[in-house]
Amino acid sequence: MTTITPCLWFDGNGMEAAELYVSIIPNSRITDVSYYDPSAKDKVLTVAFELAGQPYTALNGGPQYKFTEAISLQVSAANQEEVDRYTERLTADGGEVGPCGWVKDRFGLSWQIVPEELVKLIGDPDPLRAN
Numbered sequence: 001m002t003t004i005t006p007c008l009w010f011d012g013n014g015m016e017a018a019e020l021y022v023s024i025i026p027n028s029r030i031t032d033v034s035y036y037d038p039s040a041k042d043k044v045l046t047v048a049f050e051l052a053g054q055p056y057t058a059l060n061g062g063p064q065y066k067f068t069e070a071i072s073l074q075v076s077a078a079n080q081e082e083v084d085r086y087t088e089r090l091t092a093d094g095g096e097v098g099p100c101g102w103v104k105d106r107f108g109l110s111w112q113i114v115p116e117e118l119v120k121l122i123g124d125p126d127p128l129r130a131n
Contacts, residue, residue: 007057009065010107014058017107018047024089025051025075072102072110079115086113 010017015033022028032048035041047058051073077083087103090113094106101113 003055005055005057007059008067008109009059009061011063012060013107014047014060015044017105017109018049018056018058020089020105021051021056022049024086027052031055067108067110069102069104069110072112074112074114077113077115079117083113083115086111 008014008017018030022030028049028051030047030049032046033044034046036043036045044060046060049056049058075086077086083101087097087101090103090105090111091097092106096104098104098110101115103111103113105111
């Protein structure tokens with residue numbers, strides 16, 4: 001079976017990012033860590049992790065590439081309390097809040113915090129309610 005795993009490029013702080021993400025998103029965990037020099041284990045190359053069961057890889061590739069809003073991770077939130085919690089945790093220590101539930105974490109990765117109720121409202125069969 002073919003799987004697709006998003007690979008996120010970091011500038012040396014992929015482990016820190018993965019640890020933050022798995023601490024915020026329920027049912028998440030780090031599954032593997034590889035090193036530039038397996039005998040030294042002092043410089044992390046990749047971190048395999050799951051967020052709510054979805055696999056990801058954090059690659060410590062260097063400063064060549066930065067995240068843009070062209071890619072974002074969407075998180076479903078059950079209620080306003082969850083929206084606030086995700087927003088607060090993801091923007092801590094240098095992140096920023098954007099419009100309409102968009103946030104950027106301190107690593108520059110964009111997230112969309114989407115209330116489940118919003119999805120129900122915009123999917124309403126009545127066009128007036130959906131609007």
